[in-house]
Amino acid sequence: MAGHSKWKNIQKRKNAQDAKKGKIFMRHAKDIYIAAKQGGADLSTNAVLRAAVEKAKADNMPNDNIDRNIKKATGTLDGATYEEITYEGYGPGGVAVIVNVLTDNKNRTAAEVRHAFKKNGGNLGENGSVSFMFDRKGYIVITNDDASINEDAITMDALEAGAEDIAVQDGAYEIFTEPENFQTVSEHLTANGYEISDGEVTLIAQNYNQLAPEDEQKMMNLIETLEESEDVQDIHHNLEESN
Known part of the structure; x- marks a missing residue:
């Protein structure tokens, strides 16, 4: 995992998205949904959901929107039946x-997904056509903007809680776990006073590809087109984005 910062790529994309005001609530909705789906609806025991809700409230996302996305994730929303598809x-x-x-x-x-791929020079494949290139991992980010966190201390705390790897990238600690240890590690770090900036069970690419600038731009256009769909919850790829 060394040599690539998922956090850097996430932040680069999020910063571009958040410049468009209409995207802010959508991003929060997805983060809340994923956190509730993976760790349950109880904010007192789900540190990642609690952090996602606090960020949404800081951006003035209405409580009704927050509650609706938690209910979607936990299957308690009345009305439409939602289906997860990959x-x-x-x-x-x-x-x-x-x-x-x-x-x-x-x-x-x-x-919508098929059109996005076709429009931007890609093509859909069969199930399993690329998933073997990714590993499913718990992923936790703790930022260190004021340099107050001791690297040795957080490394020991994370490893003692069950983390399998920790990396320091771009002013943040990236902590990786097995999926089944994600919640335990998150709760342990929160209990020890660390503030989780981002966290989820996600897919991490085994290797990353670099593209020529024109192809990278096409790829970023594909991502942006997919993110225009309100149905899209998350996008994983193995592009190593340039600075």
């Missing part, structure tokens, strides 16, 4: 792409 394919330059969606109309969503 699409796999290749973007420009052969970049592996996995798209996770939550939809109440899979025909509509399939058409």
Whole structure:
């Protein structure tokens, strides 16, 4: 995992998204949904959900929106039935792409995803066509903007809690766990006074591809097009983004 910062790529993309005001609530909705889906709806025991809700409230996201996304994730929302679907394919330059969606109309969503790939020089594949290139891991980020965190101390705390790896990248500690240890490690770090900036059970690419600038731009256009869909919850890829 050394040599690549998922946090850097996430922040680069989030900063661009958040510049568009209409994207802010969508990003929070996805983060809240994923956190509640993975760790449950109880904020007192789900540190990642609690952090996601606090960020949403800081951006003035209405409580009704927050509650609705928690209920979606836990299956307690009345009305529409939502289905989780995963699409796999290749973007420009052969970049592996996995798209996770939550939809109440899979025909509509399939058409949107297929169009996004075709429009931006990619193509959808069969299930399993690229997923073997990724590992499922718990991923926790703790920022150290004021340099107050001792690296040896957080490393010991994380490893003692069950983490398998920790990296320091771009002013943040990136902590990796096995999926089944994600919640335990998150709760242990929170109990020891660390503030989790981001966290989820996610897919981490085994290797990353670099593209020529024109192909990288096409790939970023594909990601942006997919993110225009309200059904898209998360996008994984193995593009090593340039600075």
